[in-house]
Amino acid sequence: MSAGEQNHLLPYARREDFHVGRATELSGRARFFYRCLEILPGLASWSTLIGVVLLSVYAPFVAAYFVIAFALYWVLKTAFLSYHLRYNWKRLRHHMSLDWQPMIERFPYQDFYHVVILPFYKEPAEVIEASLAALSRVRYDAKKIIVVLAGEGRAGEHAAEIGATMRERYGSHFGHFVTTVHPGDLPGEMAGKGSNASYAAERVRVEVLDPQGIKYNQTIVSIFDIDTVLYPDYFNCLIWHYHTAENPLKSSFQPVPIFNNNIWEAPAISRVVAMSSTFW
Missing domain, CATH: 3.90.550.10 (Spore Coat Polysaccharide Biosynthesis Protein SpsA; Chain A)
Incomplete structure (x- = not known):
């Protein structure tokens, strides 16, 4: 893309590496670093699963404390999500009851x-x-x-x-x-x-x-x-x-997705996943 064609882009979007989609499009140290970042999520997940099994064999007390801490984390996270689920459901219903047209006239x-x-x-x-x-x-x-x-x-x-x-x-x-x-x-x-x-x-x-x-x-x-x-x-x-918004030109807005268009035509497990994903 020529310099003239980039005039409409924000400064960060004009960087040569902005449109990189995979490690193979880079070379040298940049490719190695990008590939490490690609590997990191999978490596962390597999390390956790395998690590718990190995710890249970070679360091059972450490494994027990880790499992307890992990379970406690998910209990607290579930309570956190449950609270915000109820709060945002009330907020959603309030927003749906508003007449937005007069509100934007100013x-x-x-x-x-x-x-x-x-x-x-x-x-x-x-x-x-x-x-x-x-x-x-x-x-x-x-x-x-x-x-x-x-x-x-x-x-x-x-x-x-x-x-x-x-x-x-x-x-x-x-x-x-x-x-x-x-x-x-x-x-x-x-x-x-x-x-x-x-x-x-x-x-x-x-x-x-x-x-x-x-x-x-x-x-x-x-x-x-x-x-x-x-x-x-x-x-x-x-x-x-x-x-x-404080800085609207650098803001993204995410509406609440409600996955219920064909909810009674979808399999039961799909309905559960859809409803669980609504207020993520």
Whole structure:
């Protein structure tokens, strides 16, 4: 990327190693250090499991104290999570009862645009359409919403066909509707949602933001799973938190995900995991 193409990036994003995705893309000491960091989580996990077995054989008292301390840690952690689970459930219900529209009138939000990136792979059209239908019903100026339906090239013709179909059905509902197909063989990339979303963000910058003269510091980007059904006041709530943040241009905002779209169609163990992950 040339110096001119990097003007829109923050200083840290202009570093040569910012886009490194794996150790093989580096060399020398940098590669060795990066590889050590990659190994560290797995090494710590395996060392703990194997270490407890060895300690139980060669130093049983140490192993016993370690197991007791570990169990005590999880008791305290469970109590901590349980308290915050209840607190945030009450907070969530309170936020859902608020009318956010009057609350943001004191902010200059009319010039702000929302870029909504929806990466998908081989999900069926019904799932994608449910997400777009919910997005089209939000209580916000639709002309300020830029939808990016980001398909994966590895999905074959499915991605292009879905993109064309959804653009025809929902393109008129929003200010802009962009479809992209992320190539599967770009050098230096790891396949997945992150690389797809990054590619889609660059495409919308080139195809919409720059040609329309939309300012970067007045653009808020939201990246969702393709099966996300948005809360109707999501953008009003997001605008409020953006304008009340101490440093909004260097802040990320995480909504509370509630995994209940198809909860009664999923296996029992999946329902338990989904509900346990809701208020992480």
